[in-house]
Each structure stands twice: as C-alpha cells, then as structure tokens.
Amino acid sequence: MSKKDSANNVHIEKIDEIDQIIHSPSRLKILIVLAEVVKADFTFLVLTTGLTRGNLSANLRKLEEVGYITIEKSFVNRVSRSMIQLTDHGMMALKSYQADMQMIIDALLSELGS
C-alpha cells in the first residue's frame, strides 16, 4: 500500500470517529446557533433553527444527556421558560467535529483533484 493510500485510509477511518451526536442536521443547527449566542430560550431556537417544537425538544434532551448543553427552567409571569446554553464540553466537541469534518473534506478534495 502506498503512502498516499494509507493516508486516505486514515481519513476514511476518521469518518467512523465522527461525533454521531453532533452529526445530525437538527442537532448541528442547534449547536451552531448556541455557539453564536451566550444563551437562548426555547422559542428563539424554534424560530432560528426552523425545527418543530417536538423535534427540538427531543434533540435538546439528547444534547443535555451528553453534557453538551445546559437547560435552566424558570417561570416568567407563571409561564415556564427554558434558557439553553452551550457548555464548555459542548463547545470543545463542536470544534473537534469541525476539525474532523475539515480533515475529511480536505482529503476528499485532494483525492478528487489527483
């Protein structure tokens, strides 16, 4: 196997290591929005991501389970409001995901170019 082939195999294997929690269009949208704000409430995320309320809720729970976000519930005028914030762990995971995807895409482009 040539050096180039083994390099490409490394990148193909990298695909298996991609964070499957982040590697979902819905959750990626959520994390990208949260990465750009300090915190946001549920309604803001619904409007910004375009996800349905049920879909957003399910994905938020999943992200909270792995510690990528925190959800603070409070009551404003007797109506519950959830404020969602990206954790440091979540930010690191997102950056790592970005780096992995960039590596894979660069390898693919290099392969297509050769």
Place this chain on the structure above:
Amino acid sequence: MNTIDSHKKLETELKKRAFLTFHNDGIIDILMGWDLVVIGVSLYLHNMSPLTAFIGLGPLLFYGLLKYEITLPRLGHAQFRMHRSFSVWLIGAVGGVFLLAAVISGIFIRSSSWFVGPISFALMGIAFTMVLITGFNRILAYAILIPLFFIVGFGLKFLSPEMIMATGGILMVVGIWMLVKFLRTHPIQAEEDDLV
C-alpha cells in the same frame, strides 16, 4: 473565508435577523408616530412646553415593558455576545450628551420657533444611544439621516405642522397594522406543551 470570519458572519446574520424580526411588531412605529402627531399638534397650536414633550415622549418609557410583554414571549429571547468597540461606546456617550442637551433646552424653551433644538437633540440622542444598546452599527446611518432630514426640512421650510401630523398618523396606522399582523403570525405557545 477563515473560521473566525465565518463565525463573525454567522453571528452578524443571527443578530440582524433577530433585530429585524424584533422590530416587526410595529411598537416603535406606533410610538414614533405618536411622537410626531403630538409634535405636529403642538406646533399647530403654538403650544410647545415640557408638558407636551412629556405627552409625546412619555409613552417611550413603556417601550421596554411593551417589548417584554408582547414581543419577547412570541419571538423568544437570546443573549448575544456584545462586542462593543470603543467607537460604539463613544457614539453612545455622544448620544447621552444629546439627550442631556434635549432635556436642558426643553426646560428653558420659551418660544415654539426654538423647538427644533430640543427635538433634534432628542432624536439624535435616542438614535445614538440605540447604537450603544443594540451594538448594531448600522443604526448609526439612520441616526444621522433622520434628524438631519428633520433639521433640513425645517430649515428649508418644507415641513409644516400638518405634514408632521399626517406623517405621524400614517406611521401609527402602519405600526398598528404591523402589530396586528405580528400577533396573528406569532401566537404565544406555552413551553409546558413541550417535552423539555
């Protein structure tokens, strides 16, 4: 485009979208329209006084409360990172000076013909401080253009009390139409319907 640039672009895009939808409720249009109607009526009746200024500008004090009660429950709330540069702080400080000038000149105003001073100061002050509050530099262009139009209009004498009243009336009608549309498009949905 490198990572930092794309982050900045996305943040600006989110802020712009949030800012524009935040003002689709028509509230600022209703309040500004009301101000213009009061100014127009006061000029027409030759009765500019601190009382008329209070009647005109007083409802602006409820702007925050109206946003909190009407807009935020429907659009949601996000706290953006506010990177305020020195120039934005400087603009805000200039706005504060204009507002102070508006208050002081408004207290000492004796003749309707000198109203241009306090009103211009107030408009510039509000617009400049909005740049500081929102961190949205684009408002600066409007902050300069709108008061300039006001001053030039009176300087060149093409603005009359009737025209100001009519403009204010139209703004209020547009604002009310926007508010009705906004309330229909964004009903409040209680979070307890959701699973979070």
